[in-house]
Amino acid sequence: MNSPQPSPQFELFAFWRTSATYRVRVALNLKGLTAHERIVNLDAGEQRSEEFLKINPLGAIPALVQPGHPPLTQSLAILEFLDEFQPDPPLLPTDLHGRARVRSIAAMLAADTHPLITPRVKKYLASSAASFDDAAWRAWQIQWFGTGLTAVEQRLAADTHTGAFCHGNTPTLADVVLASIVVMTRLFKITVPGTPVIDRIMQSCDAHAAFARAEPVRQQGAPA
Ligand SMILES: N[C@@H](CCC(=O)N[C@@H](CS)C(=O)NCC(=O)O)C(=O)O
Known part of the structure; x- marks a missing residue:
């Protein structure tokens, strides 16, 4: 007989596809923590509902709730919260300069x-x-994904702290965020050329179960 599963430690306001929610899913997985997901359907505009605006007045997910505490918003703040809540494995290096680099x-x-x-x-x-259409949105996405990822590539390529992951050989907050952006480019079928270091780091992330389990297409509500 299977032993009963412990109840989830958190509630996560989430949607299958989102980059910022993916970050929290990866961090929860890395830390061995569990959350019950409350779906906020972005395609239906539920993030702007009166009910959800009480959780996050900015109308954005994720929001993480620990019973008895106010909702936490902003994925980076949530990642740092989880890192302090469950320090092992750490998402930040032990040295001052390393932490600043990763952040x-x-x-x-x-x-x-x-x-x-x-x-x-x-x-x-x-x-x-007046003339904004799907092609203009795609050009916009290519522009801003390209700008951000190209700059990160240059930063990673120029620094000996870069290893199998962004900072050394274990995942940090930087990898969680980098992967959250790359999985979106994959979803939107956007290729940013000339990023060999990012491509190599993504191989490490893809091979890591905590990242693989957070893949948008594997989440509740994703199209079959
Ligand atoms: N800086 C915020 C960004 C949150 C955010 O923009 N989330 C997106 C999904 S990835 C969202 O809910 N967007 C709703 C909207 O733009 O209407 C974070 O890191 O949590």
């Missing part, structure tokens, strides 16, 4: 790349520019 690579993509390609930006562009 900086993560922010290049989470703060300066990803926000530009979110549904709210698409919605705004579509409503404010």
Whole structure:
């Protein structure tokens, strides 16, 4: 007889496809933590519902809730929370400069790349520019994914701290965010050329069960 599964430690407001939710799924997997997912259907605009805006007034997922505590938003803050909640395995290096490097690579993509390609930006562009269509959105995505990933590639290629992962040979917060952007380019069938270091690091991520289990297409609600 199977022993009963322990109840999930967190509630995660999530959608199958999103980059920022993927980050939290990977971190939960790495840490051996569990969350019950509450689906916020971005395609149906549920992130802007009155009910969800009480969870995150910005109208964006993920939000992580530990029973008895207010919701946590912002994937980078959630990753750091999980890293302190369950320190093993660590998502940040032990040295000061290493931590700053990892946070900086993560922010290049989470703060300066990803926000530009979110549904709210698409919605705004579509409503404010007369000629904005699917081709214009695709060109926009290629521009901003390309800018962010090319800059990260240069950063990784120039630094001896880069190993099988972004910083050494174990996954850090930087890999979680890098993979969250690359899986979106795969989903949208966008290729950013000239990124051999990222391609190599993604081989390490793809081979890691914590990343593989977080693949958008493997999540509840993903198209069959
Ligand atoms: N900086 C936030 C970004 C959150 C975010 O933009 N999430 C997207 C999904 S990946 C979202 O919910 N977008 C809703 C919208 O743009 O309407 C984080 O890292 O958590």
